Amino acid sequence: xxxxxxxxxxxxxxxxxxxxxYDYYASGAEDQWTLRxxxxxxxxxxxxxxxxxxxxxxxxxxxxxxxxxxxxxxIAPTALQKMAHPQGEYATARAASVAGTIMTLSSWASSSxxxxxxxxxxxxxxxxxxxxxxxxxxxxxxxxxNAGFKAIVLTADSPVxxxxxxxxxxxxxxxxxxxxxxxxxxxxxKLDKTNNSAHTSVVxxxxxxxxxWKDVTWLQTLTSLPIIVKxxxxxxxxxxxxxxxxxxxxxxNHGARQLDYVPATIMALEEVVQAAEGRVPIxxxxxxxxxxxxxxxxxxxxxxxxxxxxxxxxLAADGEAGVRKVLEMLHGELEITMALCGCPSLKDITRDHxxxxxxxxxxxxxx
Numbered sequence: 536x537x538x539x540x541x542x543x544x545x546x547x548x549x550x551x552x553x554x555x556x557y558d559y560y561a562s563g564a565e566d567q568w569t570l571r572x573x574x575x576x577x578x579x580x581x582x583x584x585x586x587x588x589x590x591x592x593x594x595x596x597x598x599x600x601x602x603x604x605x606x607x608x609x610i611a612p613t614a615l616q617k618m619a620h621p622q623g624e625y626a627t628a629r630a631a632s633v634a635g636t637i638m639t640l641s642s643w644a645s646s647s648x649x650x651x652x653x654x655x656x657x658x659x660x661x662x663x664x665x666x667x668x669x670x671x672x673x674x675x676x677x678x679x680x681n682a683g684f685k686a687i688v689l690t691a692d693s694p695v696x697x698x699x700x701x702x703x704x705x706x707x708x709x710x711x712x713x714x715x716x717x718x719x720x721x722x723x724x725k726l727d728k729t730n731n732s733a734h735t736s737v738v739x740x741x742x743x744x745x746x747x748w749k750d751v752t753w754l755q756t757l758t759s760l761p762i763i764v765k766x767x768x769x770x771x772x773x774x775x776x777x778x779x780x781x782x783x784x785x786x787x788n789h790g791a792r793q794l795d796y797v798p799a800t801i802m803a804l805e806e807v808v809q810a811a812e813g814r815v816p817i818x819x820x821x822x823x824x825x826x827x828x829x830x831x832x833x834x835x836x837x838x839x840x841x842x843x844x845x846x847x848x849x850l851a852a853d854g855e856a857g858v859r860k861v862l863e864m865l866h867g868e869l870e871i872t873m874a875l876c877g878c879p880s881l882k883d884i885t886r887d888h889x890x891x892x893x894x895x896x897x898x899x900x901x902x
Contacts, residue, residue, distance in 0.1 A: 573822030585877030605635030692766030808836030826868025
């Protein structure tokens with residue numbers, strides 16, 4: 536398969552997958568403005584490369600919450616990966632392990648925490664929603680700890696599921712060969728599906744809309760694992776997350792699948808970084824398709840990025856080999872970008888290496 540960049544996998548996945556499944560992975564909320572903006576915003580950030588620097592050796596290694604990884608590129612949680620490929624999360628877990636990076640498993644995975652753990656060694660985080668039935672949360676946390684997961688990623692931007700019109704039009708249902716494996720045995724299918732997609736109806740019936748910052752503190756009484764808060768876009772929520780004991784923050788708009796017309800995550804990143812004042816690491820997801828995107832995020836203060844859709848599209852196209860190729864390509868592109876910007880290591884990447892649209896002086900209109 537002659538693939539030269541990450542984005543090429545999407546067209547292959549679109550050909551291979553049914554319309555319902557492709558749309559489930561690819562679509563955003565409502566007008567999909569934020570979905571497009573997550574990508575477009577990167578093009579409005581330019582490089583200020585330095586020359587004649589010694590870049591004979593380039594080091595991409597980094598440390599996340601005490602875990603050494605090969606690069607600041609990690610795998611974001613994406614649900615129901617067996618809809619993309621029969622190996623689903625098994626393939627993704629193996630690819631992440633080979634690449635020496637972190638995989639985040641979705642609560643709504645089609646492979647359980649125990650099954651993913653059985654694929655072999657690897658650094659894995661569990662993405663978590665808080666349900667009305669808090670015993671479900673407690674049980675899942677215990678299982679994740681027993682399965683060797685290393686951190687909890689609390690998704691905090693989903694009191695309800697955003698309005699994804701593609702799924703509504705497709706009347707999306709769960710394929711017969713796929714199950715929500717972390718909740719196997721629960722009779723989820725009996726929940727109301729009227730005028731909505733099956734997944735949306737199920738999760739809206741389960742999610743606890745009363746969730747507040749005090750529950751981040753409550754979660755820390757249930758587990759010794761560090762808790763990363765995912766879904767932060769503002770300075771105010773950054774400060775509240777840190778006050779609540781978050782070990783890290785992911786700047787995320789849920790892949791533009793929740794509230795439309797929120798900023799692209801790369802645009803919101805610097806505000807969050809400045810509000811954190813170095814107290815916790817800040818990560819981001821959303822729209823990352825190039826090593827240049829990763830460099831821009833690092834220059835604006837991110838400690839690393841998470842990728843989502845590139846994983847499921849490459850998984851659909853070529854299974855585990857596809858996911859491995861995506862991680863290899865992004866690693867290689869970031870390495871080249873660092874060399875051409877004069878940065879032999881991640882610590883050498885600074886704010887001075889990029890110029891953004893908000894850096895440029897505004898020219899007053901002539902009267």
